[in-house]
Amino acid sequence: MAKKTSNRKTSSRKSSATRGGTRSSSRSSSKRSTTRKKTTGNRSTSRKQSRVSLQQKVLFGGIGVVFLSALLALSLLAPSQGQLTTVLTDLMLNLFGWGGWLVPFITLLVGIYLVFWGMDQPLELPTFRLLGAGILFTVFETAASLGVLLSANGLNDVWAIAKAHRGGGYYGGLFVYALMNAIGPLGTVFTLLVVAILGLILVSGLTRDDMTYYLHEFVAWIKTRPERDPEVAINTPRTRRVTAPSEEPAATQPPLLPEDGVPARPVREPKREPAVKRPSRRIPESAPQKEEPTILSPVFLGNNGRSKDHHWELPTVPDMLNPGMDQDTSGVVIREQSRVIEHTLDSFGAPAKVVEINQGPTITQFGVEPSYIQMRNGKRTKVKVGKIAGLADDLALALEAKSIRIQAPVPGKGYVGIEVPNPAKALVSLRDVMETAAFQKSARKSPLAIGLGQDVGGQPIVANLDAMPHLLIAGTTGSGKSICVNSIITSLLLQNTPDSLKLVMVDPKRVELTGYNGIPHLAAPVIVEIDKVIGTLQWALREMDSRYKRFAEVGARNIVDYNKKVRRHKTLEPIPYIVIIIDELADLMMLSPEDTERSITRLAQLARATGMHMVIATQRPSVDVVTGLIKANFPARVAFAVASGTDSRVILDATGAERLLGQGDMLYQSPDAPAPVRAQGCFVSDGELTKLIAYWQRARRFNVVPAEESIQKRESRRPIPKPQPRTAPARDAETGTMPTPVDAPIIKMDASTTDEAKTVVNQPPVREKAAPQSRPNPQLKEEPAATPKPPPSQQPLWEALQAEETEDDVPELDDELLPEAIALVRKLNKASTSLLQRRFRIGYTRAARIVDYMAEVGIIGPPTGTSKAREVLPWQDDGETNET
Template structure:
């Protein structure tokens, strides 16, 4: 706006110049343009533009009025270029400084605004003084407040503080008798002013501020201890104030009982210093906390300019849709399927042909011809599914020859994303009909993403993370990222949303999941104490209290689950299942991605507790069933083409995922890092390190938990196994498997346990193990008569077994 005003002002100045200097006759017609140009170069006219506008305005209004109009608007545009408005000029004139000279007749007149401001200021000063005096009386109850000395002549007036110079009341006779107490109180009052210089700055105000008189009852109360102290010392106070003599020698101080007075003064001064030190420490701590709170800037959401604008495809698919419709009708007719196309919808990656089936036509008759339809249309594959919300209508989704990229910016900039109230809203992509798909992690509440390499899985993860950076601040959402591949999520190290740096060690990742379980249980205990059922209710109660701090939602993002399952399958599966079962109310959410959707990676227990799924292109229909519990993902075309099945959705929705480049990810992450400092939780890091040390297969250490009593007692089938070997006279694993119907692993463990207890001998290759006890010894061992078999017991072993 200022630039526009500047250009207009220059243009009007040219018009004014033309009106002022042009006096000769100008040519007519097109020769006028050449004449104005020549005169503009010579300086005798305003040029073609300014001169032409000035001549037109002079022809309409006359020279004088045209000159006035040009000057007026030139001044207005000049003020606009300097960012000066008419109201600001009026306020500046009204608030201009005025001369302090006031006529004698108006000496008693006080401006109402000045009177109000002065009255408020005086009240504030009075309150500060009163608080300071109350604090002084509370901290030093034995001090005598300084009395107001009599105004002495200039040559006899003692040196006093600014507080004493203001007082004008004359001291009474009783007050004069307390001169030694006054001197001590006066010096301590000076020390107090020196130790707290800031608190006394309000004393040095203008003389027009009315002084606040000290309360009269406080004087005798504060002076009483001083008189009693003097009487106890047995000294008479002077009845008259001695005259002040300049340069007179200072008389020696009266000898006091040092054993009584000095310890009291030292204790008193030490006590006051401790209080002041503690008070100052609290004030400094509060100021530091306040300064830190002020210095920590608010989260600055990244601008949309960091994301690239969508590039519209230049190809028109009308001819392609017309040709495919003709071929599709011919194919259906060739298979004697009574159906006809009623609608065609072109999406970013596929086109859906809606086919209405006649009565009596079964759906599986159409789905059985999927490969033949794809062959007739020249497509790699088609997906046939019922259209939700329409009766007897089947959608045949055919891949487009040219895929239109869906930019992340156009989804984040859409009304759907702007209207989403949840802080965990994420941009996923666009459906076939062109509507933006926005997911809510809090309602999912957990998400499983699967797809082959290059299908768009990592791009989808980046879109989810970038959406969270655009939607929520670090106080609302915290992230834990696990990246075993070490190259996908490392760019996000340093953003304020991270609780800990991006985890790349699989064992440490298992420890992070175990910490999340501990944090979830801690949140449940806090919500139980508050009597609430979810995190939102808990935060609303905490924020209503003073100094309340809300709990953020925690989103745990795992980029590759298969690597974690290979290292610590049991710990990872148990932690994921517990978080998936109980994490929703505590604000703990999982986003798990894997490129190997096999049954040993995505177990049935995980699938049962993670309701929302996203399936990209997979290799087989079996993998599609593992992810979605239905076929269809094997027919996807890749490049972000996915099936989105949120919780509560009957059929998966075909969506073209958002595309975000590595450059855009770096730009957004860099902007967030530059404008906000990451604050990792050291407590969380320590707990994760501790749990990571206990993860996986490792030898026992001091930090490991002690074995339980059941582990020490051994297998419960051990007595039955001993009875069997004593009955048969054969100690072999295969015999225990047959007789006790045990598995090989358990039977082998029982035999090893017998060897440890000295019941059977060691392994001897092809020879059978030796049985080292008899039935009588075993009966006594079971009865508790013999706790441990010694070497003497070997004498009773039969010779044929030795």
């Protein structure tokens, strides 16, 4: 047992010793492997550090090439300085002949390129330009050898010419030898000319469009060379090839611009353009009408150009407006900008390619198509549009532009639009837009066509107030907002007579619209007092309701149907369009925001069918001025330059207006367009406005027709009614007012009417005073100086202003319920509109009119400002009830 135990202990010791040896051996082996790994890592690190990068190698190689070029130049200048310089000189002159003097320069350029490449600033040298330079050098060498060979200098062998260091050396002699044996001397010369032209095209980068443009320029220069000025003007006006009008009045106007689009050169004695008369838009005549002699110059009439009582003549566009000015940007500059755009996008990890270029009067739009990028997983993914849109500031920095707008993407196109400002702006005249086929087409459909400007492609932007039906304009001071309003007014005045269009202008600033006072289109003088604007809007609402009643009586849906039916029945007269122009909305919203918003919203919602449209402008596009209700009813909007993107969202519901350039640069949101369109607005100068206003003021003086005479003429055309017993006219069940006859004129107003010839205005029913009817004296026209008259003034539109001008402070109310209402309020000792509505079962308007009248005559007190009823004043027996 003792032996067995000892054996077991001995074996356990051996096993433990064996385990300890194994552990120690494993530890030592692990230490060795760790030491080897560290040694291997240090060796690899030292190898990496000892390696020279490729850029450093290229840098060193570029420096060596620059040194070689200097050595070659020294060898050519001093070939006898040593054996090396002599050998280098003989080598260059034998190989390239006269072209050997260009070898040091070419070598220097290669060295500079390698140095910049090694400094991680590689120069961009397109491959086609390098290829073109090589072709031109080869042509030069070949032509030099050919010239020496064909000259009578005793050298009839190209190899002898090369040994003599003349011509193109062995390099040029090789091409001459091959071409002379193949196609002869003439073929060689022709081939060299063709190849030289190809090399020039590659070096210059000319495209087919550029070559076509320069060819047309050359042809135009040849045609106009005898009459050309010694100095060429930079800003040349756009000239049009306009033919004289034909004898037929319905002839269409010929094209106004040449198809090639090449601007004509200025000449010494520019010929005046012949005046082109606008074709008239005529109404189908049911019976032949006699042409009466007119006083003004004979021009064509519009669709409503001839009235029953007046002889209005529309002015011609060439006589009133001037053409614009072109500013063409060089094609080389545009191509350089496209190259910079592609390089900048590629450097920021958004590679793209310019696929389309649209040059406009103010900006040039580059259509950029996103390219593909290689992902880490090996897949190709197209660049996101949002990534390109976020690089606007970086592109502006690279192009050295004031501001860049990116439209991502362009609606209906497969690219992103990058809009870059042109070096010089072109002047877009209103005449340039009105003489286009697009405007003529729109004008034939509706007389409310307006010209807004030209888009980024130079195409005209024409709108129609009848289809808008209202327009909202916003922009900061100096952005072109007022000029846009003037261009809209000018477009309307050039197409409509005072019988077919009436204007209501509101100008609280007393600057922009006051100059239109005196034209016959105005329904009233330009309103400059802010406290009278609410009355103007209320008059417009009453006029709108009155027109709807007239439409219902004749079964018409809108103003066009009504005027068509009226022309069939000669006893009635057509009603004109009404355009309400408000120059500054912010002033009105500060004075009475609730009334202004309510009136504008109701007009915008309902007035379209009645032929009433609004053009509202503001220079403070904030949410408290352009409210949600107003903006929702103005789908057509024009945004000029604004201060921030927040203001741009208020106008257009999108950013972009904050990046506009000002001076007519705008974004136009059409009611049927998915996104705003950038354009350059039309420009109308002060001289053009003065000329147009003076024309209509002169026309007003020759078309003065007293209201009494006009009424007599209108009454003479009506059938004679049968004698009927004299009865009191029926009153309206709701309002108790006198019914308005269907054929009464809505607005029959002329600026030249005097006190003897008052204007007939559709106003709220008041008690009319009897006035003696006097026939107009025909001698007044022959002897105008016999009886001095006050200056003509346009009459107001609403009852309050008429009361102020006539100084008639006695209020009158013709209502059969007035005595009962006075007795009721005195009995109950309180008065309110709701009280009269409940007791007499009448409408709000009639009850409010009775309450206002009782407050004016002193029966009840003023409003308390709360929901309480008004106080009834002590009864004074002053005969108030007897008057009623």
